[in-house]
Amino acid sequence: MSIKLEMLRTFSVAAQQGTLAGAAAVLGRTPSAVSMMLSQLEDDIGAPLFATDRKSRLTPLGHLVLEESLRATDVFDKSVDAIRRHVMSTAGxxxxxxxxxxxxxxxxDVIAAFRVDHPDVRIEISDVDTAAVRRRIQRDEADIGILSAAPGHLLEGELIRSDDLGIVCAEGGPIHAAHLESVGTSDWALLRLEPLISNPLCELVDDTVVNDLLLASTLEARNTTAILSFVRRGFGASILPFDAVRNQPDGVEFFVPSRSIQQRELRKIKQDKELVRGPVFRFWSLLSG
Incomplete structure (x- = not known):
């Protein structure tokens, strides 16, 4: 049996498309060439993979071969990507x-400092939440990850900086007015005055009021720009770190409750097995507190 990777790729595309014409369009081949490749694969395996000539339904063996084909092509594609990234690393x-x-x-600021020595290096930024940061590092979809964590609750990676978490609300709204009247004695209970726009950072606040409001929240956003836009429109208030709102837009107010001050950490992570070098090492080094 001499099954080749290209046979498995052709089969998986044909199985997913359900027709020879559809597979041919995806693969950039003629339907007859696809049909010939599939016939050769079935001959090598010694059993039919499709229940009909129209390629619209798989046999039980076909389902197994499809699963293994997708696994094999995925591993191959990731290996090719890794090789290409290594080749590109000379350019960066x-x-x-x-x-x-x-x-x-x-x-x-890191990009500005980095470009002084590496002006031609390509930088790809993915703006995602902490869970997605971990996934991208684990799947080798990112070289460096930056995530949020509660102080002392996370041992992975290296600390970049800590900052205060606070309430972001609409200027002139109920929370803002109550905060101005509190004369420096505000707490997280002010969030009860408006609906909570939840986001993953809210979970870093160790407060029963915030926990209750998280359960009752009917609006969630994970992007800082979206959260600030919703707050400005009067949809509710949220919890963000000072760094995220230091240049807050008009119509939005931010303050740190004076009681039960909460902080978050920004930490940098990478794959432990990976030796960081070249441009990646330089970028990693610049990410310091």
Whole structure:
């Protein structure tokens, strides 16, 4: 049996498209060439993979072969991508997955310093939440990750900086007015005055009021720009770090409750097995507190 990777790729595309014409369009081949490749694969395996000549339904064996074909082609494609990235590293590429507040407060200054020595290096930034940062690092979809964590609750990676979490609300709204009247004695209970726009950072606040409001929240956003836009429109209030709102837009107010001050950490992570070098090492080094 001499099954080749290209046979498995052709089969998986044909199985997913359901027709020879559809597979041919995806693969950039003629239907007859696709049909010949599929016939050769079935001959090598020694059993039919399709229940009909129209390629619209798989046999039980076909389902098994499809699963293994997708697994094999996925591994091959990732290996090819890794090789290409290594080749490109002479010209330079740095892939960053970071929480939104880091892309606003940290990344711009790091890019400016980085470009002094590496002006031609390509930088790819993914603006995602902490869970997605971890996934991208684990799947080798990013070289460096920047995530948010509660102080002392996370041992992975290296600390970049800590900052205060606070309430972001509409200027002149109920929370803002109550805060002005509180004369420096505000707390998280002010969030009860408006609907909570939840986001993953809210979970870093250790407060029963916030926990209750999270359960009752009917609006969630994960992008800082979206959160600030919703707050400005009067949809409610939210919780963000100071770094995310230091240049807050008109119509939005931010303050740190004086009681039960809460902080978050920004930490940088990478794959432990990976030796960081070249442009990636330089970018990693610039991400310091």
């Amino acid at each position: 590429i740095v892939r960053i997955a970071a929480v939104p507040s880091a892309t606003v407060a940290i990344i711009p």
